[in-house]
Amino acid sequence: MPGRANKPVSPHMIARPPSKHRGAKLGIVRLDGRTLEARLLRYTRQALLDHLGPNPTVPQLAIVERIAWLELKCAMFDKRTAEGTFTKADNVVFLAVIGSLRRLYKELGLEKPGPKFSELLPKRRGGRPPGPKRAKQ
16 A cells, blocks of 8 residues: 555564464464455554555554454454354453454544645645635725
8 A cells, every 4th residue: 555664563563474384383374365364454554554544654554454353353253142052151252352353443433534724625727725806905
């Protein structure tokens, strides 16, 4: 995306080739981009970045990444609920995830930032906003 640094904010965003050794994991979760889970992550990230506008800060990018993963966790719990395999232990974790999401969304800001005042003024030739209209004589 234009205007963003090429460095990943989270280790989950690092794309590494799969290991040739069976069972060799680096502790970094990788999802195949075609799975439903990976598409949900991608959609959540993009929706939040669109909400933040063109120039999110590095802390905002980190919060977006955390929110995306927690939303995925919530979706997995929703699936368990629909299948009827939701347990009491799942409920405890689910409520903790919901609380974390609430705090992260509050930190990120739920309201979409409005345009700057200078962007609201119509442009005139020469780059200045138009002055007051003069009465015809």
